[in-house]
Amino acid sequence: METPGLAGAGLLAAALCLGLSLWMRKISGEIRGRERQRLGLWLAPAAGEGEGAAAGGGLSPPVTGGLRPALLVIAHPDDECMFFAPAAVRLVGCGVPVRVLCLSAGNFYNQGEIRKKELLESCGALGISLSHITVLDHRDLPDHPRVQWDRDLVSSLILRYIQSHHIGLVLTFDEGGVSGHVNHIAVYYAVRKLCSERKLPVGCRVLVLESTNIIRKYISILDLPISWLRPHDMIYILSSEEYQQARVSNSFCVLCYFLFYILFYPPCCVLEKYSHSNLHYIP
Numbered sequence: 001m002e003t004p005g006l007a008g009a010g011l012l013a014a015a016l017c018l019g020l021s022l023w024m025r026k027i028s029g030e031i032r033g034r035e036r037q038r039l040g041l042w043l044a045p046a047a048g049e050g051e052g053a054a055a056g057g058g059l060s061p062p063v064t065g066g067l068r069p070a071l072l073v074i075a076h077p078d079d080e081c082m083f084f085a086p087a088a089v090r091l092v093g094c095g096v097p098v099r100v101l102c103l104s105a106g107n108f109y110n111q112g113e114i115r116k117k118e119l120l121e122s123c124g125a126l127g128i129s130l131s132h133i134t135v136l137d138h139r140d141l142p143d144h145p146r147v148q149w150d151r152d153l154v155s156s157l158i159l160r161y162i163q164s165h166h167i168g169l170v171l172t173f174d175e176g177g178v179s180g181h182v183n184h185i186a187v188y189y190a191v192r193k194l195c196s197e198r199k200l201p202v203g204c205r206v207l208v209l210e211s212t213n214i215i216r217k218y219i220s221i222l223d224l225p226i227s228w229l230r231p232h233d234m235i236y237i238l239s240s241e242e243y244q245q246a247r248v249s250n251s252f253c254v255l256c257y258f259l260f261y262i263l264f265y266p267p268c269c270v271l272e273k274y275s276h277s278n279l280h281y282i283p
Contacts, residue, residue: 068168069097075183076106077119085246092127105137125249154190176211
C-alpha cells in the first residue's frame, strides 16, 4: 500500500515537472528570438556581400544565403554530436551555413577511418553539408589524452581555415574542454591565442561551450534554470523534433553511443525532450 508520504512526493515531483515544462515553453520563444537577432547581427555580410540579413539586423528563417558561415572547431570525430549538436541543429535551422573543422581523425584506438566516416554521417544527420566538413588528421596532432598539442600549430591551422572560408562565428570548447580531454583544451587555448593576439578577421566572434560539473551533466534539463540564471551569451534549446535529429546524429558514433547517448539523452525525454548548449563569447 502506498504511503501518504510517497504519494505526496510523487505529486510534488509531477507538479515540479509540469511547472518546469511550462516555464521552458515560455522562455524558449524568448531565447530563440534573441538568438535569431544576434545571429543576424553577428553574421550579416558587409555591404555588397549578400542579401541574407533582414531589416534592422534581425534574421527571419529560413535564410538561404548571404550569412557568413559558422565554424565548429573540434578535436575528434563525435565531438560534433556529443557536445555541439544543439548549436549545430539550431544554426542550420536558422539558415546559417555551418562548417566543421576536425583536427584529428580520432585514431587513438586505431579506428580513424571508421570514425571519419561516422563524422560524415553524424554531420549529415545534423543538416551539415558534407562538403563543409574538413578532417585534418595532422601527424603532430594525434588523438591522445596525454599528448599536448602545439598551440602555435593548432592556432595557425585554425586561422588559415577561418580566413579561407570567411568565417563569421567560431564555436569550440572552453578552458575545461567540457570533458577535460587535453586535446579539447588545446583547441581552446589555440583559439584564445588568436583572440588575444587579435589575429581573427574583423567581425569574427568566438563562442565557447561551458564546462559543467558532473552533477549538472547528469540532471539533464533540470540544469536549464541554472544555465538560464548564470551569465551567458547564447543558449540553444531544441524542440522535440530537433532533439530527435540531434539524437540520430549520436547513433552514428560508435565510440560515444553507449557513454553519451544512453546515459545523457534519455533523461531529456522525460520533460518535453529538450536539450541545450550554453556558450560564452570570448571578447
